[in-house]
Amino acid sequence: NAGVTQTPKFRVLKTGQSMTLLCAQDMNHEYMYWYRQDPGMGLRLIHYSVGEGTTAKGEVPDGYNVSRLKKQNFLLGLESAAPSQTSVYFCASNRPQKTVNTEAFFGQGTRLTVV
């Protein structure tokens, strides 16, 4: 049972380059999220999705785009990378329930450096 898998695990980009981070979950979860983690700032929500074909902005969406073409995959794109996007990116997923807030499962993270 793989859970939440992120690829790649590490990447170095030059300023202005583009790339896509892939998140895949095998738990049939409806909800998926992309966070970035920066020292002293905790995790901040970039974008999220409540189902296949839907996406929404989080706390820090600028400079990123996302797509959820398949329920199990959530892609995070950087069209023109900037040094300020150097961070560790985490994907998470969970299944909504009506009466309780369910646990979010996290991937291992992608360490991105923009030079």
Next chain:
Amino acid sequence: AQSVTQLGSHVSVSEGALVLLRCNYSSSVPPYLFWYVQYPNQGLQLLLKYTTGATLVKGINGFEAEFKKSETSFHLTKPSAHMSDAAEYFCAVSLTLIGNKLTFGTGTQLKVEL
């Protein structure tokens, strides 16, 4: 809007000593509260959560937390620290019943010394 404040970005304890990591939240409605742990170069793992009901919540690895509405706190404790507890701990709050848009604190790095 919701927010979380973790007091102390670094906490150091001796092995066998009490662990106390502080978390205060701000919320206009009853919150759902979580503690996550992150070991080096890994993702976040849920330690425990409070949704409704009993205010003292027990989690994995001997950790527990108490929801105190009057103090808007959800401090994490463990009676006796172990070397393997060294990690970064995040408190998080969510207001939504459906979905899980977590707002995280800035984290507390726990160091356990011999």
